[in-house]
Amino acid sequence: MKYDIVIIGGNPSGGSAAAAAREIYKDKKVLVIRKEEKSLIPCGIPYVFGTLEDVDNDVKSIQPAKNSGIDFLIDEVQKIVPDEKRLELKTSEDVNYEKLIVATGSTPVVPPIEGSTLKGVISIGKEIDYIKSIHAFLKEGKDVVVIGAGFIGVEMSNEMVKLGAKVTLIEAMDTILPLAFDEDVIAAPAQVLSSHGVEIRVNTKVSKIEGNDGKVSGVRLDSGELITADRVIMATGYRPNVSLAQEAGLSIGSSGGIITDEYLRTNYDGIFAVGDCVEHRDFFTRKQSRLMLASTGASEARIAGMNLYDLRVVRQTKGSIAIFSTSLDDISMGAAGLTEKSALAEGFQVVIGQNKGVDHHPACLPDTKEQMVKLIFSKCAGVILGAQIVGGPSTGEMINILGLAIQKHMTVSELAIMQYGTQPLLTAGPGNYPIVLAAMNALGKIENFKM
């Protein structure tokens, strides 16, 4: 079997690379090889336990991609043979490629603590069969401990309390979502999560997981305290799936991901890599990053898909900007770029701009939510380094405004004179648009510091 362009992996990154290749190289044959006939939307997985009810409700249909002219092969790649541009598969005949995109994704990391293999200790994998296998079992949990307050841990906690479980969320660092938010911003959402019934324990380390008859019975903390549990969710991160790439001789970076250049090319001619299996570089610090975010993966995958046969200098990644958002139903949060604490830790001098307002105007309109914007600027360059928002459901798109501002290296002056639209039912008021007022707040500090 011979294809022009072959993608290993059908996750959002693999799928986006295929779609971009299909859009740009209309005369090429494109094949996606993936293990599952049906695959889950990864960011929707926490919701299959509560809001979505059923696992099958989170399946991403393969049909639109097929309709666009992308072929699919449900099989597992066993070996990449770069010198022959050939793939060996588990059951099908070999596939030859001109261009290969590796999008093998990531797998949950379970830290090697005592008791982590007890029945009832569960990590949130991404395969549909695995999620189906834990679905009923997890939903029946009455006494749930979630270890790790990243996005998966927070979303799982909020879904599990909806099911009526007692939930304790344990985080070693000093806030929930510690990598995305500063403490002053995340305090209000943490209170909301508490008010939903989640007991949040920050600055808390687990020493071991305890059990009876091979079943989990509780989580023992460093302090000696025991938290009883019939289910323990390990929301402790993911590691890149690189064994296939490594065996083929692709270079692996210190973070454990495949090394690529700005066009997502690996060290082998004609082989690209995208998504969670790749070592990213941070947009500002230029450091290796294990950022695993479907949206970032999809963006970079499109760059790969558009540079397969001829490089387009205007389409290369300048580094990954972490842009996150999530919702606890009645409050939503978004973050982009560096936090204040990470910027300071990296050696940036910063100026902070903040604004508190509401997301409709006037505030007595139905469904009005408080809206808080924090912007982090470089003191010397005046360039935006990061942004955090807490507000209503528009937070998800609003953080994308600031993600774009970061991507364009916008300055505090540019954001202060930014043009925007407002509407009573959809946004803050024209005189109170919070991104602009937060920029004005920072500008006032800078101007009066100079005078």
Place this chain on the structure above:
Amino acid sequence: MKYDIVIIGGNPSGGSAAAAAREIYKDKKVLVIRKEEKSLIPCGIPYVFGTLEDVDNDVKSIQPAKNSGIDFLIDEVQKIVPDEKRLELKTSEDVNYEKLIVATGSTPVVPPIEGSTLKGVISIGKEIDYIKSIHAFLKEGKDVVVIGAGFIGVEMSNEMVKLGAKVTLIEAMDTILPLAFDEDVIAAPAQVLSSHGVEIRVNTKVSKIEGNDGKVSGVRLDSGELITADRVIMATGYRPNVSLAQEAGLSIGSSGGIITDEYLRTNYDGIFAVGDCVEHRDFFTRKQSRLMLASTGASEARIAGMNLYDLRVVRQTKGSIAIFSTSLDDISMGAAGLTEKSALAEGFQVVIGQNKGVDHHPACLPDTKEQMVKLIFSKCAGVILGAQIVGGPSTGEMINILGLAIQKHMTVSELAIMQYGTQPLLTAGPGNYPIVLAAMNALGKIENFKM
């Protein structure tokens, strides 16, 4: 009385100019002179008749501005004496200024058609006393004709049907919201407005308004047809309030607004003008524009407020981008920059990118809405000229992403590789982010055109 900085007018533009001046020039005394103790949020006015119920619910509190150190004088300026930097007021003593910002706003235009002075023919002014005077009378209307399907006309129509009135919306051009949207985009929202009970009559001209005993009884169309009515709302635009400026010798442009430069300076030293009373210039066409939008006014007002004593070259307006959004409750629409038809009419060659998807992922999540994005790019430069969105409540912030992209002259390639965040409850999926897919769609056309 002597102030460093005086603003005439307390609308969003005047207020934003004052706030910017207060933020940047912390040692200056700032005074706002306005006619009303209480003033309405202008964009909220259509909602006082329905959703907001009471006029007082749309009042913008003066207190935050007072708390920030801005003084207020409730009075009417009778004369500007530029040579003496002095204002004459209706009741108070004269006020001397160093810097003056004119923000005198706009007044509804009532076209000179027969019957426009009949009782029951109402325009949507902005003074609180006026709106209170028509509030009960308008709400009692059973048979309402709205003339003009711009934003005010559309929002008023949607509010009036909620009150149980029979509503007919008449528009001379070929769609509702004809200046902001192309017909292919606005067709679905127009259907929703119809489904709410508004009878939409496009390509329809009014010949006169008919009455009995001085009261309106119906609207006669060019075709001869009579539409009966007990209330007629004239949503036929606004004209700049420039008599004060004109008497003082400020230059007035061909569009009827005060002429300013990129720093919002008028032809008199120390006098700036902002908001609806100003003649804008379009961002792309550079033509004089009568754009009247509170958000645009507020943005430009901040530029004036930051350039009063010393020019900041990084903070000047490069022309006004019209960025609109509105909502019909169950569907929302946003538009920024040029439409396809206006771009073509102005002589731009264009490439269109489009995408249809949903605003949550997976689509079976509660409150998921269809989401459609249309992007208009310049064919030769690849630069974005305009954008239109139809979707859910996130449309209001999403159009601001595209407004920023326009402001930064972003190209189709830059938008195709844009980084963004996604979240099941808040946005489209990572592989389906509609702005990026619409850019990809345009890029595919451009690339395959070149090949």
